[in-house]
Amino acid sequence: MNAMVQEKDKVATATATGNSAIQRTPEYYRLKADAEDFYYRESDLLDERRFREWLDILADDIVYFMPIRRNVKFGQHAARENTKQGEGMSWFDEDKWTLSKRVDQILTGVHYAEEPLSRITHMVSNVQIKAVRPDLDKPSELEVTSRFLLYQNRVEYETYTFVGRRNDTIRITESGWKVARREILLEQNILLAKNLTMFF
Amino acid sequence: MPQNEFDKLVDIDKGFVSREIFVDSDVYKEELSKVFTRAWLMVGHESLIPNPGDFFTSRMGEESVILCRDKKGEIHVFLNSCRHRGMKVCRYESGNTSLFTCPYHSWTYTTDGKLQGVPLYKTLYDGVLDREANSLVSVAKLHNYKGSIWATWDKDAPDFLTYLGDAKIHLDQALDCRDGREGGSEVIGVHKWVFPANWKFAAENFLGDTYHNPSHRSVDLIGIGPSAAAGKKGRRDDELEKAQHVWISFPQGHGVHSALQPEANEYIESFMDNPILEEYFRHCFEERKKRLGENAKLLPFVGTIFPNTSYHGRQPRGLCAWHPHSPTSTEGWRFFLVDKDAPTEAKDYLRRYYMRYSGPAGMTEQDDMENWLYATAASTGTIARRYPFNYQQSMGAYTTDHQLGGQVSLQITEQIARGFYNRWASYMRNAGWDELLGASAQNRQAAE
Numbered sequence: 001m002n003a004m005v006q007e008k009d010k011v012a013t014a015t016a017t018g019n020s021a022i023q024r025t026p027e028y029y030r031l032k033a034d035a036e037d038f039y040y041r042e043s044d045l046l047d048e049r050r051f052r053e054w055l056d057i058l059a060d061d062i063v064y065f066m067p068i069r070r071n072v073k074f075g076q077h078a079a080r081e082n083t084k085q086g087e088g089m090s091w092f093d094e095d096k097w098t099l100s101k102r103v104d105q106i107l108t109g110v111h112y113a114e115e116p117l118s119r120i121t122h123m124v125s126n127v128q129i130k131a132v133r134p135d136l137d138k139p140s141e142l143e144v145t146s147r148f149l150l151y152q153n154r155v156e157y158e159t160y161t162f163v164g165r166r167n168d169t170i171r172i173t174e175s176g177w178k179v180a181r182r183e184i185l186l187e188q189n190i191l192l193a194k195n196l197t198m199f200f
Numbered sequence: 201m202p203q204n205e206f207d208k209l210v211d212i213d214k215g216f217v218s219r220e221i222f223v224d225s226d227v228y229k230e231e232l233s234k235v236f237t238r239a240w241l242m243v244g245h246e247s248l249i250p251n252p253g254d255f256f257t258s259r260m261g262e263e264s265v266i267l268c269r270d271k272k273g274e275i276h277v278f279l280n281s282c283r284h285r286g287m288k289v290c291r292y293e294s295g296n297t298s299l300f301t302c303p304y305h306s307w308t309y310t311t312d313g314k315l316q317g318v319p320l321y322k323t324l325y326d327g328v329l330d331r332e333a334n335s336l337v338s339v340a341k342l343h344n345y346k347g348s349i350w351a352t353w354d355k356d357a358p359d360f361l362t363y364l365g366d367a368k369i370h371l372d373q374a375l376d377c378r379d380g381r382e383g384g385s386e387v388i389g390v391h392k393w394v395f396p397a398n399w400k401f402a403a404e405n406f407l408g409d410t411y412h413n414p415s416h417r418s419v420d421l422i423g424i425g426p427s428a429a430a431g432k433k434g435r436r437d438d439e440l441e442k443a444q445h446v447w448i449s450f451p452q453g454h455g456v457h458s459a460l461q462p463e464a465n466e467y468i469e470s471f472m473d474n475p476i477l478e479e480y481f482r483h484c485f486e487e488r489k490k491r492l493g494e495n496a497k498l499l500p501f502v503g504t505i506f507p508n509t510s511y512h513g514r515q516p517r518g519l520c521a522w523h524p525h526s527p528t529s530t531e532g533w534r535f536f537l538v539d540k541d542a543p544t545e546a547k548d549y550l551r552r553y554y555m556r557y558s559g560p561a562g563m564t565e566q567d568d569m570e571n572w573l574y575a576t577a578a579s580t581g582t583i584a585r586r587y588p589f590n591y592q593q594s595m596g597a598y599t600t601d602h603q604l605g606g607q608v609s610l611q612i613t614e615q616i617a618r619g620f621y622n623r624w625a626s627y628m629r630n631a632g633w634d635e636l637l638g639a640s641a642q643n644r645q646a647a648e
């Protein structure tokens with residue numbers, strides 16, 4: 001738990017400075033292009049409602065986390081702005097079993113909050129690789145930050161726009177790239193939507 | 201609106217409630233002034249403000265309030281608006297402070313609500329501005345009930361326990377420890393979200409609308425309960441499997457769905473996903489039986505304390521406040537509860553279960569929100585408004601001499617909803633507290 005918090009703080013610091021520590025070499029840009037490509041394919045899977053295939057690109061030990069963002073006093077943001085993974089209530093703090101249940105539920109055809117299915121588009125941008133393990137020549141795990149814009153239109157008139165940041169750990173495995181950890185920072189305090197039936 | 205209009209909108213004897221009360225903006229405005237300024241409203245929980253100087257911003261009706269523990273440890277609830285020009289004096293969700301400093305002209309208020317600092321007090325106010333009279337506006341009454349904090353703006357309101365009446369032992373089931381000790385709960389997090397539906401859809405849902413079960417078919421098919429990984433379908437535990445369910449309408453407008461265990465009152469294995477939890481909850485069940493004896497047979501399900509506080513007594517345990525935003529928009533707040541001294545493993549399990557079940561990200565309640573939205577939206581039309589909602593289910597199928605008090609039904613019933621809207625109409629007619637607490641019509645006429 002502590003290790004994870006520290007890890008997250010590190011990523012947050014890097015995001016705050018806007019400067020990745022990694023040298024912008026041709027290898028970096030190649031890897032970044034691969035990461036972008038991975039996200040575009042992921043967006044296709046979700047927007048084309050290929051939910052089972054989406055589950056396949058999640059690591060079996062995935063941590064999928066969306067904190068609640070709170071209005072706190074200046075100086076308290078690092079400690080108190082976001083609810084914490086592994087503690088108390090967030091919007092999502094779950095594993096692959098739960099995500100699979102969410103997919104199963106949509107595929108019952110009687111999950112009325114997604115029946116009829118919503119129309120959803122994921123836009124992913126501002127992709128930056130913040131860390132590569134063990135190194136750029138032979139990468140097996142990446143820390144990648146990005147921005148998302150998720151547009152949902154539901155039935156006739158319902159529309160919602162979700163905008164925020166994602167902090168991902170991506171694992172490069174023999175069976176392809178897998179999301180091993182995803183932190184989703186939605187830029188809202190009180191959720192301005194009736195439901196979060198979509199995947200981020 | 202003329203007073204008797206409300207009796208036309210709510211026709212309990214025939215079992216009709218006009219759609220106007222769910223969509224009309226005049227009715228809504230009157231609700232804010234007649235219901236939300238008088239009834240007891242739940243504003244939070246003491247575990248959110250454990251230390252002197254701790255505050256948590258909450259709501260009563262449409263308005264922002266500050267729940268705050270002062271320097272001496274006493275709890276207060278204030279309107280979150282400066283007495284000078286109305287600026288919100290606190291825009292943080294929670295925290296600890298010794299003063300609330302107004303951002304506009306810098307008046308400051310102490311944690312017991314007193315106006316302390318007024319810039320240029322001597323020069324511009326001749327040093328005579330009455331500080332006492334310009335304190336933050338405080339609620340008229342406040343009550344800490346087993347950790348949950350309730351308040352009302354009406355100084356003539358009865359004390360909270362009188363208001364709660366016989367619904368008390370049902371609400372207790374949400375607030376007491378799983379092993380039967382009184383109180384002892386803590387809030388482990390709050391969900392807040394806005395959904396486009398009238399607030400009464402949510403309140404009515406939790407009164408005990410068990411009839412809407414089919415809308416949750418999708419979660420029941422896949423299984424998300426505490427034995428789901430072990431292959432069990434459904435969305436909850438099975439503890440009420442052998443119980444006699446009861447649906448009760450209380451004269452104050454509250455309604456609950458609870459259950460009475462059979463004579464033997466045996467524990468039913470419910471947490472098959474995790475042997476440690478199974479052991480823990482079995483232990484709690486047995487302890488509770490020892491502690492409460494016969495009374496342990498009562499187990500909770502859901503309920504609504506009039507007008508807009510609901511609870512889930514078992515899984516996912518917590519309190520809800522349905523804050524009105526507009527006739528067709530509501531801000532839902534869910535305070536999730538666990539026993540403060542529950543083992544870490546149990547707390548961790550419960551929070552995960554609450555998250556996958558409840559609120560806008562919850563697999564069960566997403567379907568509720570869908571229904572509330574489209575039921576509201578499809579009732580706004582000119583033609584739609586001519587046709588009242590039907591509340592004729594289980595008419596007359598209740599007894600008034602049950603040990604649990606109120607009107608007890610042993611089958612799924614809309615009697616609770618009829619009771620709720622009947623009382624709602626009393627508030628809208630500006631009835632006196634005798635009637636609001638349920639004095640019978642005859643007594644009322646005698647008094648008039």
Ligand code: FES
Binds near residue numbers: 304307
């Ligand atoms: S509005 Fe608060 S000091 Fe003027």
Ligand SMILES: [Fe+2]
Binds near residue numbers: 565568
């Ligand atoms: Fe429901």
